[in-house]
Structure formats: structure tokens, C-alpha cells
Amino acid sequence: MLRFKILASAVPLIFAAVFARGGLLPTSHPCIAISDTSVETSDLPRHADLHVAFTDDPAAATVRVQISDSAEAADYAVVDGAEGSEPGACEANPAMRFVAVSVNPAAGAPVIYLSHDGPADYRIFVRSKTFSARDAAALVVGAGAAHRAVQAATL
Numbered sequence: 011m012l013r014f015k016i017l018a019s020a021v022p023l024i025f026a027a028v029f030a031r032g033g034l035l036p037t038s039h040p041c042i043a044i045s046d047t048s049v050e051t052s053d054l055p056r057h058a059d060l061h062v063a064f065t066d067d068p069a070a071a072t073v074r075v076q077i078s079d080s081a082e083a084a085d086y087a088v089v090d091g092a093e094g095s096e097p098g099a100c101e102a103n104p105a106m107r108f109v110a111v112s113v114n115p116a117a118g119a120p121v122i123y124l125s126h127d128g129p130a131d132y133r134i135f136v137r138s139k140t141f142s143a144r145d146a147a148a149l150v151v152g153a154g155a156a157h158r159a160v161q162a163a164t165l
Contacts, residue, residue, distance in 0.1 A: 040145040041100035058110035071123030075147040076130035084135035109152035
């Protein structure tokens with residue numbers, strides 16, 4: 011009888027733990043498709059192809075990303091609900107790259123300084139319910155790194 015009570019009290023706790031983390035189904039992560047490459051954020055650092063970090067010190071940055079106030083002034087625009095968006099553009103494919111945001115950057119990893127003004131390597135416009143400016147910056151830098159790796163491989 012004691013085993014049954016332990017089992018009866020453990021089962022609801024297991025269900026609560028599973029659903030507190032988002033359920034049994036995988037959740038979608040911010041993703042962008044640029045050219046023939048899809049880049050998605052990853053919660054699992056060991057699964058990521060590229061690790062990026064953010065800094066508040068412009069001198070410590072290796073990549074500067076400016077948040078633009080208009081889509082026309084930006085290199086990349088991330089907008090939810092666009093009618094022209096391609097369904098399935100971010101589905102898993104061989105060209106899919108994963109980017110993870112790290113607290114402590116590894117040697118050679120891009121360190122992003124995100125600001126509203128100043129010189130920038132990339133300018134982004136973000137109007138989204140699912141993307142933060144940090145998500146968009148990490149994805150754009152990840153897509154840029156993927157593009158440079160493909161160019162270097164073809165030379």
C-alpha cells in the first residue's frame with residue numbers, strides 16, 4: 011500500500027515537471043532564412059554550430075549590431091506575420107545552422123555589441139512578438155558567419 015501511495019504522489023509531480031518545461035513536444039526557437047541557409051537559436055550549447063556572446067562594452071566587441079528604427083535603413087528586417095513569408099523556410103535541412111548565446115565567450119567567438127547608434131557591421135530592424143533584438147542579432151551574426159564559411163570553402 012505504501013508503494014502505491016508513493017507512486018500516486020510521484021506521478022503528478024512528474025507531469026508537472028514535464029509541462030512546466032514546455033510539454034513533451036519540442037518548442038520552436040527564433041529562426042531566420044537567408045539565401046539557402048537557415049539559422050536557428052539553440053538552447054543546447056553542445057548542439058550549436060556557432061556560439062556568440064553579448065557585451066555592453068563597445069571596445070570588447072568583435073561585431074557591432076545597430077537596432078534601426080525603420081526597415082528601410084536596416085540590412086535585415088525581422089517582422090512577425092509578414093504576408094510574404096515563406097512557409098517552411100526554417101524547416102530542418104542540411105544547411106540548417108544553430109547559434110547559441112553564451113555567457114562567457116570562447117576564444118574566437120563573435121562578441122556582439124548591440125546599440126541604437128554608432129557604426130555597425132549589421133543594421134537590423136525588429137518588430138516581433140517572438141524575437142527579441144538579441145535573438146535577431148545572434149541569428150544575423152550567425153548567418154553572416156555561415157556565409158563567410160561557405161565563401162572560404164569555395165575559394
